[in-house]
Amino acid sequence: MRFLDEFINYMSSVDAAKLFRMFWFFFIFEFFRFFLIEISTIIFWKFDSIFRKKGIADARLSLLKSQPLVSIIVPGRNEGKHIFKLVNSLKEQTYQNFELIVIDDGSDDDTAVICRNLEHNGMINAFYRNDVRGGKASAANLGLRYARGEFIVHFDADCSYDRDAIENILVPFFYNPKIGAVGGNVQVRNYKESLCATLQALEYYDTISIGRITTSELGIYRVISGAFGAFRKEALDRLGGWDIGPGLDGDITVKIRKLGYVIHFEPTAVCQTSVPVTFNRLIKQRLRWDKSLIRFRLRKHRDVFIPNDSFRFSNFISFVENVTYNLILNVKWYFYLLDMLFNFTSQLVFIVPMNIVLYTVNNFMKFLVFSPFRDRKNEGITYFLIYIPLMVFYFGYFLRIVRTTAYIQEIFFKASYKDNWNPAKSSRQAKALKL
Amino acid sequence: MSLKVVPQSIEIRNNKIEFENLLFFIIDSTSSVKIEPLIGYDAIIIDSKDADFAKLILRKIRGHYNPEFYLKPIFLINYKESKDPILQNMNDGIIHSYDQLKDIADVAKQIFLKTTQLDYQLVATFEAQMVKKVLNYMYTRDLKTLKPIPDLNSAIGYTYPEISVNFDSAEETQVLEILGWGEKEGLIWPDFFERIYLCNNCNGGFLSYREVCPHCNSSNSSAQDLVHHFPCAYIGPLSDFRNTIDNSLTCPKCNKALRHIGVDYDKPSIIHHCNNCDKNFQDFFVKAKCISCTQDIEVQYLIPKSINIYKLTKRGRTAAANGFLSSGREVEDIFGAISMPVFKTLLHYEIERIKDNTEQKSSIAIINIENILELYKKTGKKGEKSILENIVNLVRENIRTTDFIAFENSSTLYLGLINCDYLQSEADLLNLKTLIEKLIRNNFNDFEVKINFKVKLLQPFNKSEFQLDELTKELFD
16 A cells, blocks of 8 residues: 555656656557557548448449359368368358368368368369478468459468358458458457457457558558458469468568559458467467568568669558567667666656556557447457456567567577478478578 | 981981980081970080080070979080180080090989989079079089179179079179079078179179269369479469470479479379369269260269179088978068968868868969069069069959969969869969960060969868869979
8 A cells, every 4th residue: 555655646746758758668659559540540430431331332232243253262281170160151151152262281180081072062162182281372372273263262261250251351342443452350259268368359359450440541451361361363363372471461461562452451351260278379379470570571571661663652651660560669668678777777666567557548448449449349348348457468568578589589590481380391492592 | 317427336317316325416506596395305415616606505505494404414516615604614514526425425314313303392482493493503513612703795794604594694683683592591602702883773894984073074184293382382283384485394473493393392282174174173083984874873872792602501502402492471472462371271261161061162273484484584573573463463353352362482373263163263264374474475575474274173171282282293294
């Protein structure tokens, strides 16, 4: 109680200038970017959607009239157990003019038997198998090679989709012909399985549902999730499909942007996925994801920063925003920590809790303010409210440390080339060719 | 009258040779192919270089329903070697000149001796009769096993000469059914030899297995290796990489030349392209096209059959000489007819009844359709039952409701004709004979059945079994 009194006394004695000096990191970067910009963009988007309503309705009509063939490609390894469920759920889709192509990337379980059986029974249009594992990109490219559709929809086998998900993800192509790819809204299905999964559900709410509406509106949307994304086949054919991963989802998005297409996020095209339920697994997943920022943004696509013939301002901003808020601020956060450590040593005992309070208040505010903007909610707001105080530790500390580790591993050791997510034969070649 | 060049001690007159108390008949290429006149001869010699002619005669004799024909010793002279299993296995000896007549006479005598030891009691069904026939043949020839022989002329690809001789090559699957029946009855014991697959439409065994497109069933497809280029993750058929100018391999995505398999590229699988429907697939269907009926069948729907080497069991060896009782359930199941035990019981009651009413006259009759086995060979088991049902229907319609019918076997039936004297009964039977002949003729392409019947007045003081035996003897003797 005594500490609380002292803490309140101290904080009330601090003037605005000193408050800003002590929490500059929060005010300049976090609050500005992840609250002010997001809320203003969301409000604009909501307002703008009133005017877009007719255009969207016309686009939907146009889609349903023209009924273009859509190729759903589902690359995967040892995913046979999920395929039957997926096939059944696809029967429920409101848009039915699709061909389902499943690609088995050298599974060593019963995937081939299951899928061949489904193919023979007409439940899968085509099943292709690489007897030798080639990596997810090659599996997706095999599907693309034999796809006949005008649009390609990329699915993950272990995800499930709203019954209007395919229809909704296709509508934007008919609303704006410049759109080359559309990302779906990925939500967490297993959010009740563990604390780890619940925190990720909150994160996905923030970074995907809201974050991607914002980046899409600002024209800087940069990762179409592999779990649910739709592409013009023409665009993918021009690119020759996906390149070696990890991080191939972000890579293909950048490549499509470079072709001059607009990338769009469609919040009504909902997909549910299962996230890692243990922190160990989550760490592995995030290390892989975060390494790709260095490998693809700073190495492979560094030309985006260079003004040349193919330079596009939106691509530049997208990259700058991505690099700034992920890499630079991550490093800067440690500067902030040192700054506090050396310059406010005696007040550190108040600054740390204050920081936690600020972030927690901000998280509550964001959750409550953004909730009305979400079309879909897995659970009532109350379920998640009690977990929000944990988000500061999850997002501010846990994920930041994982990210830092990933950056160090990739910058100094090029660890992504050793990741067994990709077969060694491909990684060796990618490393040698600096891809 | 014709004379052949033979040793002086042997004279051939009108194709007949008498030798050591045996009367041989020589069938040569100029002879009639009618075999009925051969019944009086002890053995047959087929004197022909024409394998087809020799086979035709062998088939006719060995395929006959009457043991006096099918057990007859048959020898070949001037035989031009043939691979035909019937010709090779269903003769009793081959001689090169009439000097060897002594040798075949001994064989014929042995067969003749064994033939006299056989029991010819009738068995109930067509299968039973066929098995009995085979057992009799094996007994008289000292054969212990029935061996399958690969045969291009058989519809199933294998033939059992001893039993197949009774059937056209197209009806070979019936042979398997009959052998199966013999196995079920414990007369023969199977030793696995081979498994075959038959068409589910026509039972044909000549199948052409093909890899076909799962979408359109066409076998017009071409296969290509899939090539995976590691550096750019492009994957596609080899033709995507083939440079048309210099035939080198270049990646269509990144334009790099493919250098070393396993290092910068590999071939993870194969893809098929259907030239008919233009679709691509990896897992083709395997289908079997029946050469006989052209039906295209998925292999899982083919009918698997075991081809076995059959050995005579102890029961089979005894049955070969002494005959056997088959269950006869099939003929008892025919609606409108009663089983033989019931028939005998009813006959017993009738005898008791006429004992007290001497004025009352009742009759019993037996009808035997001599060559109906020939018909069953064509119709198979299902056909056999259907023919019997139709005969019973016909008989029932033309006798009184108090009369009763029972099958002794699938070619012989008994009738109990109540309050019907001999003359009336004989007239009824004559009428039935005509009707049955007409029924078969109209339904089976003018097939002429040979029907024999016998009628007897029921005697009040003789037992039913005795009277039935007397009736049967009178018919067959």
